[in-house]
Amino acid sequence: MSQPADNTTTPADSAGVVHRQIIELAAPPRQMVLESGAKLGPIEIAFETWGTLNETKDNAILIAHAFTGDAHAAGYYEDEPDKQGWWDFMIGPGKGIDTNHYFVICINILGSCMGTTGPSSTNPDTGKPFGLDFPMVTIGDMVEAQKMVLDHLGIKSLHSVIGGSVGGMQVLEWCVRYPEMIRSAIPIATTMRHSALAIAFNEIARQAIMADPNWQQGNYYNDSKPDLGLAVARMVGHVTYLSDDAMRRKFGRRLQDKNDFSYDFGVDFQVESYLRHQGTKFVQRFDANSMLYITKAADYFDLKDRITEDRCVRELENSRSKFLVISYSSDWLYPTYQAKELVQTLKRSGQDVSFCEIEADCGHDAFLIPDKRLTDLIGGFLHGIN
Structure with a gap:
């Protein structure tokens, strides 16, 4: 299968120095009312921006990050030049999402631990971290929090909203809730609702956390x-983000720094060492409770039933949005058949939809790997939006 081109960036050709911004919204008595009926506020929301918002404020593109991601989508911090954003190959001057033309914003999702209020944040009522007192949030709640930030910035329309995986769910939620604001949408490697398989893997992850005595x-x-x-x-x-081909190519059954089996329960295979490294690295940056909340929000998401409701159909029929749906051939977490179901559903509601399946053997995370095919596809689509 085709391999993505190697167009990794360096600080010299990245989107440049960026600063994380945090604003406080939904202060009492105007707390945010969540889908569950619970109220939350005040809420701190972290975001980063690139490019310049024009006078009419109609050149904004919203980037929705995946569930363990953050707002640092591009560029680097002045004191951390090696910490480049997770989509730095995509966002910047002359790139697929060209900051010479667009004002790009990425907002950290509600329930996270990366600058936006979540279960590790201080509960104003107790002065202690929320923990499980933090209310359950949904993809819809995340979108409402993002909408508050855009309102704060005076942005009333979006040239596009773009995101992969759980970010793609947010893209679809935006299109259903605020179709009048969206001129184009690019959901990537995503789904209208989790399959039983996806829910099962999330439940295994949650049970692993809750079974830890330290939880x-x-x-x-x-x-x-x-x-x-x-x-x-x-x-x-992490296993669900890869593919059989990618794992076979990268690891096979190769041993880790040895010539024979250890005949104990230590690390024998390279893939074992890799997964342990990924787990160790992850705990240094992410909160266990946030993992619980965000995986549950993804499991609750179900656009397939909602989009057939009369209200949603009417809203979408009045939309002038153009859609570019992108899937990957080796993505077995959100397979291409789910992207095709999305395309068919959108077409039935009268939407202008383009679809592309990219041939790649990297699995679900392929959209995070530098690939000129993806940057050219997104750049060309955005250029054609009036």
Whole structure:
């Protein structure tokens, strides 16, 4: 199968220095009302921007990140030049999402631990971390929080909303909730609703966290954290992001720094070492409770039933949005058949939809790997939006 081109960036050709911004919204008595009926506020929301917002404020593109991602989609921090954004090959001057033309914004999702209010944040009522007192949030709640940021910035329309995986779910939610704001949408490697398989893997990850004795019903912030459970959860999730071809090419059955089996339960195979490394690295940056909340929000998401409701159909029929749906041939977490179901559903509601399946053997995470095919596809589509 075709391999993505190697067009990795360096600080010299990246989107440049970027600064994380945090604003506080939904202060009492105007708390945010969540889909569950619970109220939350005040809420701190982290975001980053690239490019310049024009006078009419109609050149904005919203980037929706995947579930363990953050707002640092491109560029680098002045004091951390090696910490480039997760989509730096895509966003910047002259790139697929060209910051010479567009004002690009990425907002950290509600429930996260990367600058936006989540279960690890301080509960204003107690002065302690929320833990499981944090209310359950949905993809819709995440979109509403993003909408508050855009309202704060005075942005009333979006040239495009773009995202992959759980970010793609947010893209679709935006199109259903605020079709009048969206001129184009690019959902990538995503689905209208989780399959039983996807829910099952998320449940295994949650159970791994909750089975860790250090989890303590979510009240671990002043004690040892459930690092082992979170590491196992990440290992499980990471396997779903890859593909059989990618794992066979990268690891096969090669041994890790040895010529024979150890005949114990240590690391024998390279793939074992890799997964343990991924788990260890993950616990250093992410909160276990956020993992619980965000995976549950993804499991709750179900656009397929909602988009057939009369209200949603009417809203979409009045939309002038153009859609570019992208899938990957080796993505077995959100397979291409699910992208085709999305395309068919959108077409039935009268939408202008283009579809592309990219041939790649990297699995679900392929959209995060530098690939000129993807940048050219997105850049060309955006250029054609009036």
